[in-house]
Amino acid sequence: MVLRNEGVDLDDGVEDEGVDLDDGVEDESGVEDEGQTFGSKEEMRDIFREYAIREVVTLGRIKNDLVRQTYVCKSDGCPWRTHGSQTIDKKSFIIKTLVDKHDCHRVHNNNEAKVKWITSKVESLVKSNPIVSAKLLGDLLLERYLRQYAYTLNQTNPGTAIRIKIQRQLTTFHRLFLSFQAQKQGFLEGCRPFIGLIRCHLKGPCGGMLLSAVALDANNCIFPLTVCICKKKTKFSWIWFINNLKMFLQFPQDKHLCFMSDKQKGFITALETHFPLASTRFYARRIYANFRSSYPGNNYKKMF
Numbered sequence: 001m002v003l004r005n006e007g008v009d010l011d012d013g014v015e016d017e018g019v020d021l022d023d024g025v026e027d028e029s030g031v032e033d034e035g036q037t038f039g040s041k042e043e044m045r046d047i048f049r050e051y052a053i054r055e056v057v058t059l060g061r062i063k064n065d066l067v068r069q070t071y072v073c074k075s076d077g078c079p080w081r082t083h084g085s086q087t088i089d090k091k092s093f094i095i096k097t098l099v100d101k102h103d104c105h106r107v108h109n110n111n112e113a114k115v116k117w118i119t120s121k122v123e124s125l126v127k128s129n130p131i132v133s134a135k136l137l138g139d140l141l142l143e144r145y146l147r148q149y150a151y152t153l154n155q156t157n158p159g160t161a162i163r164i165k166i167q168r169q170l171t172t173f174h175r176l177f178l179s180f181q182a183q184k185q186g187f188l189e190g191c192r193p194f195i196g197l198i199r200c201h202l203k204g205p206c207g208g209m210l211l212s213a214v215a216l217d218a219n220n221c222i223f224p225l226t227v228c229i230c231k232k233k234t235k236f237s238w239i240w241f242i243n244n245l246k247m248f249l250q251f252p253q254d255k256h257l258c259f260m261s262d263k264q265k266g267f268i269t270a271l272e273t274h275f276p277l278a279s280t281r282f283y284a285r286r287i288y289a290n291f292r293s294s295y296p297g298n299n300y301k302k303m304f
Contacts, residue, residue, distance in 0.1 A: 030051065039091070039092060044069055057104065059074065066086070073102060082097060161181075162178050177227075184248060184249060188251070190218060193255060194215060196215070197213055197261040198212050209231070235270075242274050257277075
């Protein structure tokens with residue numbers, strides 16, 4: 001499911017970029033199944049390099065000579081393995097064995113993205129614009145593979161809502177909204193009409209904020225609903241997040257819905273805009289933290 005916002009753009013210099021999963025986005029990894037043939041040794045090698053980069057894994061070459069190529073996943077215990085050899089024409093290669101299953105974690109840095117591979121991806125752009133910066137080229141590559149991730153999610157999980165927002169002037173990542181069809185169905189059919197909104201800082205190398213929405217199921221257990229990754233928690237981030245949540249859930253207008261948060265200003269504005277009939281509640285811990293700063297002491301704590 002592709003979400004598109006036809007309303008007014010909320011951020012200066014930032015455009016909504018709905019990911020159209022059918023326009024020019026294909027699985028270019030090239031690895032299919034046993035029996036797949038390649039025109040040459042170099043073609044097979046390039047295809048598996050592309051595969052390693054797209055799948056964010058590190059492949060080790062066990063055999064890599066004139067007549068054989070064998071690759072394994074270098075993560076400990078991962079069963080992924082493939083073997084190919086030269087065909088009778090002494091030129092083409094064929095995959096004879098392919099154990100196409102990874103049970104490892106993805107790597108953050110991929111050594112397969114070498115100079116030659118990067119050059120092949122940006123050569124035409126550099127020729128048309130010789131003064132383009134290295135940072136912009138890197139951002140373009142990241143954007144392309146983020147789109148591929150969106151395409152893969154939609155292919156493997158039909159009904160997934162994934163929306164990517166980029167800052168077009170710099171072509172850099174700005175926000176991402178993600179929710180699966182199973183989460184929507186589970187909320188509408190088996191959860192209480194309650195949504196809790198949570199925010200936290202991301203501690204990885206890229207930083208940013210994680211906004212998430214959770215519900216309560218029939219056993220009062222937390223049911224994950226959706227996540228949003230953004231650079232920082234602003235009023236516009238909350239409005240964008242709540243708007244996409246509304247568009248995806250399509251919650252019946254005649255049913256009551258309650259939201260709970262830690263009283264973020266942007267959250268209140270977003271609810272008034274997109275869920276004007278919903279009731280709101282605030283986390284007691286957050287209220288008490290503000291209360292304690294003005295009225296310290298155990299006596300006031302007991303009164304609270």
